[in-house]
Amino acid sequence: MDEAAPIRDFEKLLRESIGLSMETVGASVIRHALKRRMTACAIPDLHAYWAFVTSSPAERQELVDAVIVPETWFFRDREAFSAMVRHVTGNRSGNRPLKLLSLPCSTGEEPYSIAMALLDAGFPDGSFRIDAIDVSSRNLVHAERATYGKNSFRGTDIAFRDRYFEACDGGFRPHGIIRRQVRFHLGNLLAAKPQAGQDNYDVVFCRNLLIYFDRETQGAALTRLRQMLADDGLLLVGPAEAGLPPLHGFASVRFPRAFAFAKIETSPMKCVEPPVARKPGPVPAKAARAPQRQTASKRPAPRPFAQKPVPQKPQTDSPDRAAASLAAIESAADAGRLTEVNAAVERHLAEFGPSPDAFYWLGLAHDAADAMEDAMRNYRKALYLAPDHQRALAQLRLLQQRRGDHSGAKALADRLDRLAKRSDI
Ligand SMILES: C[S@@+](CC[C@H](N)C(=O)[O-])C[C@H]1O[C@@H](n2cnc3c(N)ncnc32)[C@H](O)[C@@H]1O
Incomplete structure (x- = not known):
């Protein structure tokens, strides 16, 4: 029997019904699924099975179930x-x-x-x-x-x-x-x-x-x-x-x-940024991943995910280099290069002195490595320098919650709420 033609029909049926691409999945997956279903239905002939599957929605569902990849687990890619x-x-x-x-x-x-x-x-x-x-x-x-x-x-x-x-x-x-x-x-x-x-x-x-x-x-x-x-x-x-x-x-x-x-190209996301920056460089909780910058009192809510905002007037003695150094730390953190984040933060602190953002990124790197205590210590350092650092507040709150410190987490949640009320949402 020439099976090539009917198998192409099955491929087409599966592509049209659930989008399955044969180039990606491979024909052997389909052949295997067909074999299982034909055995289960006691239909040894491919043409006869085609006639059955195209007349029975229930069998089409069975074929879909036989062909899909169900692989999954709890907290996959945490x-x-x-x-x-x-x-x-x-x-x-x-x-x-x-x-x-x-x-x-x-x-x-x-x-x-x-x-x-x-x-x-x-x-x-x-x-x-x-x-x-x-x-x-x-x-x-x-x-x-x-x-x-x-x-x-x-x-x-x-x-x-x-x-x-x-x-x-x-x-x-x-x-x-x-x-x-x-x-x-x-x-x-x-x-x-x-x-x-x-x-x-x-x-x-x-x-x-x-x-x-x-x-x-x-x-x-x-x-x-x-x-x-x-x-x-x-x-x-x-x-x-x-x-x-x-x-x-x-x-x-x-x-x-x-x-x-x-x-992209939608209305701006709401931002819980405080209206006035009290200390250098707190990064807003939801906002853009730009280098250290000042917040302005009546700034429109940023479009954090679409574009980087234009950096504003620098505040440090060596503003360009400090901002560039923080940007490098940020992109290493974004890419999950944790060892690089640690080293870059050390260099940043040695050269430019303590900075809330540097401690925040270090906290995030420890967080990603499941080093909860180190993460919390660094978020606290960030908050010591910039009490309104909303991302540090939000992260610390999550960790306290995870540790079962509900009253500590609640206090941080209240701080975040107060900041949100002060902001121009
Ligand atoms: C590999 S699992 C992914 C499960 C989970 N999202 C994860 O990442 O762990 C793929 C799932 O996609 C389902 N699936 C395949 N095509 C689909 C479609 N067109 N619409 C909805 N679900 C589909 C399959 O049934 C299967 O359960």
């Missing part, structure tokens, strides 16, 4: 969750619940991780809502059953399991407070209207899906993601996908190793 928390902490408006989307959510580890990260950061039960969408019904059954084995807990930092899971038959189950934050829906990113039907998300996680699409489908997917995201929202993609959003109307937010993007 920095994305820190970036999400930082984004929603600095960008919160009013009392409406935050809206977050995990698409594709696979077997649920990603959306449940979002819930844990937000609760850890002090967002109370009911202050956010997570929609979780996937094209695989089998994955969604697993997600709603919510029983996870050791493959879902990878890496060394799995302390969250003690806090948020209970042991059960077959593994561990997230507590009810985690499960009830997430609503699962069967849906296809490429369908005209996602089944959740609710756009305007504050944060969209679309990680490790675009890699399976061809270029044209990637473009269509990113256009759809743009529509789903609020104008001041944050898009998170997978490490291998970071080159794609900038081709389709997004700009990198450059949270270190988070692969985070914001829409």
Whole structure:
């Protein structure tokens, strides 16, 4: 039997229904999936199976389930969750619940991780809502059953399991407070209207899906993601996908190793920057990643992710070199080059003296390396020099929260609130 022609038909069917690109996935994946489904249906002939699959939506779903890659785990690429928390902490408006989307959510580890990260950061039960969408019904059954084995807990930092899971038959189950934050829906990113039907998300996680699409489908997917995201929202993609959003109307937010993007050419994001700079160089909590600069009293909210603002009048004795040195530290931190950050901060301090931004970046580098005590010490140094350094405040607050120091975290949250009220939002 000549199988080439029917296999091309299956490839076309899968490309049109879920965007799967054969060049990326490889024909052997399809052949393997076909073999499994044909055995399960007791249909040994490819032509007969084609007739069946094209007349049965249920079997088409089974074929999709057999062909997709469900690989996922809790807190995969952890920095994305820190970036999400930082984004929603600095960008919160009013009392409406935050809206977050995990698409594709696979077997649920990603959306449940979002819930844990937000609760850890002090967002109370009911202050956010997570929609979780996937094209695989089998994955969604697993997600709603919510029983996870050791493959879902990878890496060394799995302390969250003690806090948020209970042991059960077959593994561990997230507590009810985690499960009830997430609503699962069967849906296809490429369908005209996602089944959740609710756009305007504050944060969209679309990680490790675009890699399976061809270029044209990637473009269509990113256009759809743009529509789903609020104008001041944050898009998170997978490490291998970071080159794609900038081709389709997004700009990198450059949270270190988070692969985070914001829409460009939209209204400016809200900024919680204080109106008057009290000390040299505090970097606003949500704002641009520019070298040390003054804040002005009536400055319009910046567009932090689209362009770098023009540096303002320098304040140090060797302003250009100090600013350049801080910019170099910042880009090393953005790129996750932690050893380089440490060395560059040492040099900066020796040459230019103490600086809140230098301590902040050093804190962030320790934070990324999970050295919590060192991170906190450096954030405190930054705050000693610049009490209104909002990014240091926000980071320190997160760490205190994570350590269970709720009153310390609350005091910092109150300081951030007061700063936000003083600012021109
Ligand atoms: C590798 S998992 C990624 C899960 C999670 N986002 C992560 O990064 O760990 C890919 C998921 O994409 C889903 N998927 C594939 N095509 C899709 C589509 N067109 N729309 C929605 N989900 C899709 C698959 O069912 C699978 O669960």
